[in-house]
Amino acid sequence: MTTIDDYQIGRYLGRGKYGLVYLARENKSGLVVALKVLYKQFILKERCEGQLRRELEIHTNLRHPNITRLYTWFQDATRIFLVLEYCSGGELYSYLTQFTRLPVRVVSKITHDVLAALQFAHKKSILHRDIKLENVLCSYSPELIESLKLKLSTNSLTDSQGPETPENLLQFTFKLSDFGWSVHHPGVAQKSVFNQSRRKTQCGTLDYLPPQLVLGQPYHSGCDIWSLGVMCYELIAGQPPFYHETLETTKANIAAVKFSYPEGMPDVAKDFIKKCLVKDQDKRATADELTKHQFVKLWESQ
Structure with a gap:
């Protein structure tokens, strides 16, 4: 039986919604x-046992190059441990903060990778429901990590070896992470499926919510496509399309799909975003359709 003694614990990486994250190495494999x-x-205080159980069931069975791996999990009397793939490049959010906005070619690569993850998940009838910059992680190749002799006590690769220019982000593989809000639902997910406490605990996700969730209507996998369009826009423009200082105006903007494209945004990017940000979710493009769009191929052609 796996225990915490099977791992060498390294430095603190950050805080998640319900716990702390550390760098670690499995003693037996060196992973x-x-x-x-x-x-x-x-977990008991927040009454999210069911949510955690669902996350473990869903994430454990998702194996795709653009989805972070949940290798295993184990527990002791007071704690639950999730053993996750370590993405040494950190969160995508940190790079938008660093560079303010990203080149269109880089955004094309990011969108390509996240879309591949969504296409895979949607074919398994899984909705992620929390697409945002913080939940996209950046991974160097295993060969590069080994060549840099990553040690548990050192700073992360992004502290010393991270991209100095936004164009260098193309060296990453981008991976969808955090399936804490995910749900397996073969049909249309009803309002009751969506935990309404989310808006109380994660106000920042409002910018990514589709009209259906803002208006309390039934929704399906199109909710992830909408959020992908918002993310694509934010990476290019530097802020979300529906952002306003007040929550009520932001909600109104989302419900009315009221936004404008920044000057200089290429038509191919506008067209991709337009196909994602359609109010009627049944007319919104699917992941399968968007994989054929020229925008997600742009990064390969230059």
Whole structure:
């Protein structure tokens, strides 16, 4: 039976919704992982046992190059440990903060990778429901990590070896992570499926919500496509399309699909975003359709 003694614990990486994340190495294989530590007392207090169980069931069975791996999980009397793929480049959000906005070719690569993950998940009738910059992780190749002799006690690769220019982000593979809000639903997910406490605990996700969730209507996999369009826009423009200082105006903008494209945004990017940000979710492009769009191929052609 797996225990915490099977791992060498390294430095602190960050805080998740329900716990802390550390760099770790499995003693037997030498595999470097991200170890998420969840405290049972907090899980019970927040009444999210069912949500955690669903995340474990869904994420464990998702194996795709653009989805972070959940290798395994185990527990002791007070904690639950999730053994996750370590993405040494960190969160995509940190690079938008660093560079303010990203080149269209780089955004094409990011969109290509996240879309591939969504296409895979949607074919398995899985909705992610929390697409945002913080949930897209950047991964160097295993060969590069080995060549840099990654050690548990050192800073992350992004501290010393991270991209100095936004164009260098093309060296990453981008991976969808955090399936804490995901759900397996073969049909249309009803409002009751969506945990309404989310808006109380994660106000920042409002910018990514589609009209259906803002208006309390039934929704399906199109919710992820809408969020992908918002993310694509934000990476190019530097801020979300429906952003306003007040929550109510932001909601109104989303419900009315009221936004404008920044000057200089290429037509191919506008067209991709337009196909994602369609109010009627049944007329919104699907992941399968969007994989054929010229925008997601742009990064390969230059």
